[in-house]
Amino acid sequence: MYTSLLHVRQAINFERQLIDHLETYIEQETVRLKDIKRFYAKVSDLHSEVYSGPSASMANPLVAFTLIKRLQSEWLNLVYSDEAQENTQALRSGYKEVEEEGFLPKLEDLQGAAKGLMRLQDVYSLQVGALVRGQFQRISNGNPIDIYSPIVSIPLSGDDCFLVGKVAYEQEDYYHSVQWLEESVRLFRGTGGEWSPENEGTLEDALDHLAFSHFKTGNVSSALSLSQELLNHDPMNRRVLKNIEKYERLLVEYPPLLSANTELKRPNTTYLRTRNTYERLCQTQGIQPRHYENPRLFCDYFTNDSPGLLLQPIRREVLSLQPYVVLYHRFISDSEAESIQDIAQTGLRRSVVASGEKQATAEYRISKSAWLKETAHPVIGRLDQRITMLTGLNVHPPYAEYLQVVNYGIGGHYEPHFDHATSASSPLFRLNTGNRVATFMIYLSSVDAGGSTAFIHANFSVPVVENAALFWWNLLRNGQGDGDTLHAGCPVLVGDKWVANKWIHEYGQEFQRRCSPDPEE
Numbered sequence: 047m048y049t050s051l052l053h054v055r056q057a058i059n060f061e062r063q064l065i066d067h068l069e070t071y072i073e074q075e076t077v078r079l080k081d082i083k084r085f086y087a088k089v090s091d092l093h094s095e096v097y098s099g100p101s102a103s104m105a106n107p108l109v110a111f112t113l114i115k116r117l118q119s120e121w122l123n124l125v126y127s128d129e130a131q132e133n134t135q136a137l138r139s140g141y142k143e144v145e146e147e148g149f150l151p152k153l154e155d156l157q158g159a160a161k162g163l164m165r166l167q168d169v170y171s172l173q174v175g176a177l178v179r180g181q182f183q184r185i186s187n188g189n190p191i192d193i194y195s196p197i198v199s200i201p202l203s204g205d206d207c208f209l210v211g212k213v214a215y216e217q218e219d220y221y222h223s224v225q226w227l228e229e230s231v232r233l234f235r236g237t238g239g240e241w242s243p244e245n246e247g248t249l250e251d252a253l254d255h256l257a258f259s260h261f262k263t264g265n266v267s268s269a270l271s272l273s274q275e276l277l278n279h280d281p282m283n284r285r286v287l288k289n290i291e292k293y294e295r296l297l298v299e300y301p302p303l304l305s306a307n308t309e310l311k312r313p314n315t316t317y318l319r320t321r322n323t324y325e326r327l328c329q330t331q332g333i334q335p336r337h338y339e340n341p342r343l344f345c346d347y348f349t350n351d352s353p354g355l356l357l358q359p360i361r362r363e364v365l366s367l368q369p370y371v372v373l374y375h376r377f378i379s380d381s382e383a384e385s386i387q388d389i390a391q392t393g394l395r396r397s398v399v400a401s402g403e404k405q406a407t408a409e410y411r412i413s414k415s416a417w418l419k420e421t422a423h424p425v426i427g428r429l430d431q432r433i434t435m436l437t438g439l440n441v442h443p444p445y446a447e448y449l450q451v452v453n454y455g456i457g458g459h460y461e462p463h464f465d466h467a468t469s470a471s472s473p474l475f476r477l478n479t480g481n482r483v484a485t486f487m488i489y490l491s492s493v494d495a496g497g498s499t500a501f502i503h504a505n506f507s508v509p510v511v512e513n514a515a516l517f518w519w520n521l522l523r524n525g526q527g528d529g530d531t532l533h534a535g536c537p538v539l540v541g542d543k544w545v546a547n548k549w550i551h552e553y554g555q556e557f558q559r560r561c562s563p564d565p566e567e
């Protein structure tokens with residue numbers, strides 16, 4: 047579910063069903079408790095008014111009878127009533143019904159969503175403290191600046207933060223676990239450590255995980271003080287006692303340096319060599335030269351001398367010459383973009399990447415995608431025609447792949463990659479029409495924040511422009527891959543990002559793109 051926002055949206059309906067079941071449960075339990083209270087009031091009134099009075103009320107056989115009846119039968123019926131269990135049972139079977147529909151998120155979804163939050167924190171340098179308040183802020187020159195202002199901000203609870211921290215902790219990523227568990231402990235302390243039935247963790251759990259995370263990052267004194275706090279809540283915990291002894295010993299043996307830099311270093315889990323450039327481009331939209339700085343870049347109305355475009359030329363914006371990247375504005379209409387999303391819905395599956403000779407899912411590409419044949423809907427053929435008019439390229443299979451529609455999920459992204467195959471054994475060669483010579487990528491939606499397309503070596507990024515299409519050549523004229531086309535889909539900070547890719551292959555374009563042995567061209 048976490049890999050596609052469409053499926054997150056659908057989950058809202060399932061929670062609605064659960065709310066209905068809970069409402070019924072609350073109504074039934076309220077009736078049950080009302081009955082119990084009535085009985086309690088009746089019996090306690092009898093005790094304060096009838097039995098404690100001066101008159102010997104037991105002499106009244108009716109009073110005596112009702113007392114005996116209550117003690118022999120009524121209390122028993124009440125105490126051993128199955129009603130509470132029946133109500134719980136009804137609630138559980140309602141939950142099971144929803145569960146059996148198969149659309150409730152799995153543990154993998156929760157962990158994936160937590161990782162998505164941490165990815166957004168990293169790539170956009172977001173402050174965890176602000177995220178927890180429901181705000182998207184980065185510190186710039188010592189001041190917090192809003193990257194995005196949500197209309198409604200959803201603050202996170204101590205348990206929410208505990209869960210994110212625990213996901214990091216389980217990956218032995220103590221850089222993130224410390225930050226999220228700090229927030230969790232702070233929030234749990236704020237509620238007085240009170241237990242709530244929906245929670246996964248407690249103040250003690252958060253203290254325990256945080257103390258160990260601090261220990262693992264070398265912050266023994268924090269590990270010690272948190273363990274002491276934990277011991278106050280759980281004095282008989284032998285493991286904590288032993289840890290305290292260990293931390294005390296360590297502090298005597300290796301006193302912490304006062305000047306020690308306590309700033310934690312972020313782990314490089316992605317092994318991206320271009321991480322800094324990538325993140326800068328995602329945050330800033332790059333240092334794309336302005337048209338007046340590079341007069342060879344321009345905007346125009348473009349027809350490609352195609353009769354189909356004469357009456358309605360397309361707005362072309364040349365973004366880069368090396369590699370050659372152009373943005374065609376208003377390439378697709380709102381209703382066409384909507385149709386493509388609708389047609390793709392049922393076919394969406396977790397996106398894969400080439401892995402040796404096969405294809406596999408990967409952390410570095412978080413989205414779902416569907417392949418649409420021309421026969422799926424007339425709109426697809428119309429788009430193919432329009433691509434051909436603009437580029438002059440043959441986009442009929444097998445000279446191009448089917449249209450790939452992509453929907454990103456929570457913090458969904460596609461880290462720096464090439465669209466063309468970089469090894470001879472790549473599954474991309476299965477069409478037997480050569481490598482992917484060009485990419486034609488259509489933005490089918492807007493986003494609220496994030497999600498730009500970043501060209502790493504070319505040092506610019508393109509914000510999502512709804513209904514526009516981005517075109518670039520992946521191969522040089524000699525057929526070799528153009529290293530300058532290394533590009534990425536930045537994590538979506540806020541929004542539901544949809545794109546459609548048309549990958550055009552080398553064969554079939556021989557008369558449209560001149561080849562040349564020159565490795566510079």
Ligand SMILES: O=C(O)CCC(=O)C(=O)O
Pocket residue numbers: 452460465497498499500533534535536545547
């Ligand atoms: O979503 C984006 O901006 C880029 C997507 C991309 O590069 C791809 O799907 O190959």
Ligand SMILES: [Fe+2]
Pocket residue numbers: 463464465533
């Ligand atoms: Fe790509």
